[in-house]
Amino acid sequence: MTSRATDSGPLDPNSGEHREHREADGSDRAAAAVDPDEVVRITQRLVRCAGTNPPGEEAATAAEIAAIATELGLEVETVEVAPGRPNVVVTLPASGATGATDSTAPDGPALLLVGHSDVVPVGAGWTRDPFGGELADGRIYGRGATDMKGGVAAALAAMGALRRCGARLRGPVVLLAAIDEEETGLGARHWIEHGLPRLAGLAGCLVAEPTDLQPIIAARGDSYLHVVVDGQAAHAGNPADGRNAIHGAALVVAAMERWHDDLAAAPPVLDGLVGPATLSVGTIRGGESTAMVAARCELEVDRRLLPGEDPEQMLAEARRRVADLDLADRGLTSRVELVMALPGFATDAADPFVARTQRALADAGGPELPPGGWSAACDGGHVAVATGAPVVVLGPGSVTGQAHRPDESVGVEELATAARCYARLACAVLGG
DSSP states (O other): OOHHHHTSSOOOTTSHHHHHHHHHHTHHHHHHTOOHHHHHHHHHHHHTSOOOTTTTOOHHHHHHHHHHHHHTTOEEEEEEEETTEEEEEEEEOOBOTTSOBOTTSOOOOEEEEEEEOOOOOOOSOOSSOTTSOEEETTEEESTTIIIIIHHHHHHHHHHHHHHHTTOOOSSOEEEEEESOTTTTOHHHHHHHHHTGGGSSOEEEEEEOOOBTTOOEEEEOEEEEEEEEEEOBOOBTTSGGGSBOHHHHHHHHHHHHHHHHHHHHHSOOSGGGSSOOOOEEEEEEEEOSOTTBOOSEEEEEEEEEEOTTOOHHHHHHHHHHHHHTTOGGGGTOEEEEEEEEEEOOEEOOTTSHHHHHHHHHHHHTTOOOOOOEEESSOOTHHHHHHHHOOOEEEOOSSBTTTTTTSTTOEEEHHHHHHHHHHHHHHHHHHHOO
16 A cells, blocks of 8 residues: 555545554554543643633643643643743653654654643623533633633543554654634744754654644634824814824724725636635724813724735835825824734645545545635644645634634534644554
């Protein structure tokens, strides 16, 4: 059986060739070592760690990830990225001919599993304890259950199963549990600068974000623009004595809406997998008092990026559109700054890593969904741009139906399927 044949796509799960393949790479043994009850317990432990981002309270979750990994016999490194905000890097080293891990042996390229330890604020509308980790009707409830403590739990359980079954791996399996994914991606960027150079390369990257267990091979990126309009304060009884920054900012808002319409009308890319680039004004702040002409107004703008789109070129376009408003003719000044940029990514559907992921998912009992695209953004974009490695997003839960909502939850069956899939993928990529 050649690698060309096994990488061409999912094989018939009942074929003799496919059974031989699973026996050769050890994936059946690894999947059997996954304990569904363990995945549930790990998810509950993580959900019960209170803390949200903003303001950046990942410490409790990071400590619990480290503790769980240690209990599973995995190597753990905690790296403080900002005060009280540590990344956790969990490693299952490459193994020798006996299957015993050997952290002193030279490793081949790694399989990187990516997750994040932060969750969005709780918000209103909950009918359950957001940090209770309640198990009811086959689902675990709590903030982050879907986005994405469930995915992190599945990755940890898969790595523990690989260690228990003595899987023979040519390279390490590395889990990055990064801080700050929900805001500026500080954790992933720090790991790429300081942690990535210590690896011998990446054989592939699996991001465990919630995708309803559909392999996602393309995703948009994201960026934040900060727009400031400055004017001159005056008494509201004589507004002509001042220069109203809010009036100027209203022109900027209208220009941003026109830009969004232009983006929506552009020809689709990547066969429409990721949808168009978008723009949304998220916040506006200005003025000191109703009886004063506003001297300053600030806007925060979300501008989604297409895979391959250059954030600096996007920034230049934003500045051009604001400059075209001729705010100086009104006695106003303005500036536009790029405060965050998370690149998108697109993995070739024909890449062997995609086929291996599909095969691992099918063998794990997952849904037979074709590779798709994602309108959301994730840390996988940073990895793709920095390494050129193939990236697939695949995880338990729904980003549209559960993430960032009250009574967020994740299905127990999805968690177990994801863990089996990750264990099988590690064997397919690193074993044999």
